[in-house]
Amino acid sequence: MKPASFAYVRAESVPEATAALDRFGEEGKILAGGQSLLPLMNFRLARPETLIDIGGLRDLSGLRAGADQVSIGALTRHLDLERCRLAGPLGTLLRASAAHVGHLPIRTRGTFGGSVAHADPTAEWCMLTTLLDGSVTAISAAGERQILAQDFFETVFTTALRPDELLTEVTLPLLGEEYRVAVAEFARRAGDFAVVAVMVACTVQDGVLGEARVCLGGVADRPVRSRAAEGILAGQPASAKTFTAAADAAAAVTSPPADIHGSAEYRRDLVRVLLRRALERMGP
Numbered sequence: 001m002k003p004a005s006f007a008y009v010r011a012e013s014v015p016e017a018t019a020a021l022d023r024f025g026e027e028g029k030i031l032a033g034g035q036s037l038l039p040l041m042n043f044r045l046a047r048p049e050t051l052i053d054i055g056g057l058r059d060l061s062g063l064r065a066g067a068d069q070v071s072i073g074a075l076t077r078h079l080d081l082e083r084c085r086l087a088g089p090l091g092t093l094l095r096a097s098a099a100h101v102g103h104l105p106i107r108t109r110g111t112f113g114g115s116v117a118h119a120d121p122t123a124e125w126c127m128l129t130t131l132l133d134g135s136v137t138a139i140s141a142a143g144e145r146q147i148l149a150q151d152f153f154e155t156v157f158t159t160a161l162r163p164d165e166l167l168t169e170v171t172l173p174l175l176g177e178e179y180r181v182a183v184a185e186f187a188r189r190a191g192d193f194a195v196v197a198v199m200v201a202c203t204v205q206d207g208v209l210g211e212a213r214v215c216l217g218g219v220a221d222r223p224v225r226s227r228a229a230e231g232i233l234a235g236q237p238a239s240a241k242t243f244t245a246a247a248d249a250a251a252a253v254t255s256p257p258a259d260i261h262g263s264a265e266y267r268r269d270l271v272r273v274l275l276r277r278a279l280e281r282m283g284p
């Protein structure tokens with residue numbers, strides 16, 4: 001399949017990109033890694049009149065670490081994150097999550113910001129942003145704004161980004177050494193999107209769980225925090241009994257959709273199995 005014809009603009013700076021978005025409105029689309037947009041165009045599911053290529057904007061690539069947070073530039077490739085040397089639990093989580101994103105060629109071209117803007121409910125970077133209450137920076141010709149994860153992901157492939165806004169970075173908290181983290185997923189084939197994915201970040205001190213964060217992907221129209229599991233984990237011993245109770249509770253209150261990849265019941269069972277597995281495997 002080939003895409004419908006389109007015009008092409010290569011932005012040489014962020015102001016050039018936002019000016020082009022302003023000019024083309026709904027008919028203009030940002031081209032980042034092209035790993036989601038181009039397949040959609042090839043199948044004629046998307047027919048933008050103009051592509052605004054931001055691939056050359058080096059300033060939007062890489063990690064900027066502050067005292068207690070890290071900003072990930074929109075053009076940071078999945079592979080950069082798989083190989084990143086960030087120390088501590090957030091570095092562990094970035095590397096573990098990136099390894100689940102597609103195949104090597106996709107990880108080489110696809111970008112963090114493209115994934116967050118695309119908003120697939122099982123995308124690892126959408127889950128991570130939700131898990132850690134990340135903040136999305138959006139810039140338009142009119143100015144800059146921050147959008148919290150809870151307000152950013154609206155439904156499948158739909159975010160709070162306006163058509164004239166460019167996502168420039170996502171800021172996440174640097175997790176302290178007391179955090180234990182893990183990712184667990186089930187996909188039909190290696191490299192496919194997960195049917196269900198689970199991410200956890202919990203503080204553990206003297207064998208007792210403190211703050212507990214649990215995010216589920218593939219069970220709703222966007223990544224969701226499992227408040228049921230988090231409530232059971234907080235303040236309890238980090239034991240098999242606690243982990244089983246949290247996983248059972250998360251599965252019990254989840255109402256996943258059914259599709260060709262699995263029934264609702266199958267996905268609920270995956271939540272139970274994967275969450276228990278993630279909690280048992282949490283590490284620094």
Ligand SMILES: Cc1cc2nc3c(=O)[nH]c(=O)nc-3n(C[C@H](O)[C@H](O)[C@H](O)COP(=O)(O)OP(=O)(O)OC[C@H]3O[C@@H](n4cnc5c(N)ncnc54)[C@H](O)[C@@H]3O)c2cc1C
Binds near residue numbers: 029030037193
């Ligand atoms: C076979 C296959 C398997 C895959 N498996 C996975 C997987 O397991 N997990 C996963 O997370 N992803 C997976 N992907 C998708 C991949 O991660 C993409 O790289 C990602 O979803 C989109 O990033 P991109 O840079 O390629 O964005 P593009 O395809 O260039 O853009 C995607 C959308 O986001 C918009 N956009 C991009 N960047 C910006 C920006 N900075 N500001 C505003 N809007 C922007 C575009 O206009 C477009 O609408 C898979 C893709 C394929 C083809």
